[in-house]
Amino acid sequence: MILGGKKSMEFIKPAAKVRGGVRVPHRKNTSECATVDMPSPKTVKIMMSQHIGAPSVPCVKKGDEVKVGTLIGSPAEGLSSPIYSSVSGTVSEVCDAMLSSGQMSKAIVIESDGLMTEEEFTAPTVETKEQLIEAVKNSGIVGLGGAGFPTYVKLSPKTPVDTLVINGAECEPYITADYREILENSDDILRAVYKIKKLLEIKQVIFVVEDNKPKAIDKLLEVVSDKQDTDNSVRVMKVRSMYPRGAEKMTIYAATGRRVPPGKLPADVGCIVMNITTLGSIGRYLENGKPLVSKRLTVDGSAVANPMNVRVPIGTSAADIFEFTGGFKNPPKKIIFGGPMMGFAVPNDQIPITKSSNALLAFDEKTVGKMSSSDCIRCGRCVSACPMSLMPAAIERAQILGDVDELNSLGVRNCMECGSCAFGCPAKRPLVQVMRLAKQIVNKR
Ligand code: SF4
Numbered sequence: 189m190i191l192g193g194k195k196s197m198e199f200i201k202p203a204a205k206v207r208g209g210v211r212v213p214h215r216k217n218t219s220e221c222a223t224v225d226m227p228s229p230k231t232v233k234i235m236m237s238q239h240i241g242a243p244s245v246p247c248v249k250k251g252d253e254v255k256v257g258t259l260i261g262s263p264a265e266g267l268s269s270p271i272y273s274s275v276s277g278t279v280s281e282v283c284d285a286m287l288s289s290g291q292m293s294k295a296i297v298i299e300s301d302g303l304m305t306e307e308e309f310t311a312p313t314v315e316t317k318e319q320l321i322e323a324v325k326n327s328g329i330v331g332l333g334g335a336g337f338p339t340y341v342k343l344s345p346k347t348p349v350d351t352l353v354i355n356g357a358e359c360e361p362y363i364t365a366d367y368r369e370i371l372e373n374s375d376d377i378l379r380a381v382y383k384i385k386k387l388l389e390i391k392q393v394i395f396v397v398e399d400n401k402p403k404a405i406d407k408l409l410e411v412v413s414d415k416q417d418t419d420n421s422v423r424v425m426k427v428r429s430m431y432p433r434g435a436e437k438m439t440i441y442a443a444t445g446r447r448v449p450p451g452k453l454p455a456d457v458g459c460i461v462m463n464i465t466t467l468g469s470i471g472r473y474l475e476n477g478k479p480l481v482s483k484r485l486t487v488d489g490s491a492v493a494n495p496m497n498v499r500v501p502i503g504t505s506a507a508d509i510f511e512f513t514g515g516f517k518n519p520p521k522k523i524i525f526g527g528p529m530m531g532f533a534v535p536n537d538q539i540p541i542t543k544s545s546n547a548l549l550a551f552d553e554k555t556v557g558k559m560s561s562s563d564c565i566r567c568g569r570c571v572s573a574c575p576m577s578l579m580p581a582a583i584e585r586a587q588i589l590g591d592v593d594e595l596n597s598l599g600v601r602n603c604m605e606c607g608s609c610a611f612g613c614p615a616k617r618p619l620v621q622v623m624r625l626a627k628q629i630v631n632k633r
């Protein structure tokens with residue numbers, strides 16, 4: 189195919205075959221739903237803990253007037269990230285509130301004036317690596333695929349890196365937020381990619397996308413072909429759809445054939461891994477200087493009347509989002525923040541979305557009723573499903589006994605809570621919850 193006078197590039201094949209994983213139903217019902225912008229809700233509750241590391245410190249008080257983009261949470265010492273108001277209005281409360289994970293955090297409640305008046309934003313000057321890191325730090329951007337790791341830290345690795353792996357796999361069922369980022373915002377993604385590549389002297393960039401997203405692969409091939417360097421150093425890799433292909437270590441292995449040892453970081457094998465929406469957000473910030481104040485997420489599930497992709501002000505409650513999208517066709521029995529594999533079931537619909545929320549799912553009684561568990565039949569399916577080569581059934585037994593030594597020898601710390609073991613379990617054992625509890629026991633010692 190000829191594009192813009194240039195020969196179109198082809199996708200590349202994986203460098204290595206990843207073990208384990210499960211074939212999950214894709215249910216990408218919203219893949220063709222263009223993103224709809226939600227207007228300001230009446231109130232937002234903006235959490236101070238929206239990232240890995242120390243929570244931000246509130247720097248506004250009750251009665252303060254704020255605009256879209258006003259700094260309301262200063263980054264704490266060490267690993268942290270700034271937080272900005274997502275609406276204009278008045279701070280009504282600084283309180284404690286629950287995150288979707290069940291943890292408590294300081295939160296700032298803002299009564300919106302409905303005007304969405306913005307601060308004055310200026311595009312940052314970014315000509316050096318240090319300016320890039322500072323800009324990304326100021327943007328408030330963290331890992332937007334769900335991890336929430338402050339992105340500026342990834343851009344300052346302690347060991348030399350030669351490869352940027354861009355994760356566009358989006359392997360969880362239902363979620364199409366990253367897919368829409370590729371289709372709708374590829375220019376932003378490419379702007380960030382080439383800036384990072386140049387300033388961090390990255391030798392190769394590899395986009396990793398599952399083969400169930402042919403339009404996204406074609407779009408990336410088209411835009412990369414248009415901008416391609418003479419050394420062909422930015423490439424698009426098509427990988428087989430298999431959950432959890434989007435997990436960081438799996439993505440690195442598929443893209444480069446390099447294995448990240450337990451307890452090590454991607455930079456230890458010369459890689460930076462970034463989620464594709466994170467890159468798009470960096471690209472937008474480089475263009476206009478507007479910090480991260482809104483998030484695209486997929487709203488779907490058997491109880492939802494109108495599944496769609498919606499961009500919402502950060503801090504909007506699940507209840508307001510469901511109301512905006514048209515409510516429920518069946519009474520919701522379970523609400524999940526994130527995907528059905530790695531997301532968190534929440535106790536009520538007042539929990540607000542954060543920077544790394546990428547889906548809001550609601551399931552009815554009929555769907556949830558299928559989730560009840562029975563005794564383990566020792567079939568071993570969880571072992572063959574585990575991409576980290578763990579033995580989930582044995583870990584469950586050790587967790588029930590509270591045997592910390594056994595949990596350590598079984599390597600429970602290496603569990604990434606992907607849920608592949610639970611998905612394949614015929615007894616429907618709640619193995620992800622077991623892994624989380626087991627890791628808490630081990631970490632407490
Ligand atoms: S898959 Fe389920 S039933 Fe089979 S061994 Fe693992 S925990 Fe037990």
Ligand code: SF4
Pocket residue numbers: 573574575576577578579580602603604605606607608609610619620623
């Ligand atoms: S044990 Fe952990 S890493 Fe392995 S499949 Fe289960 S949740 Fe995933």
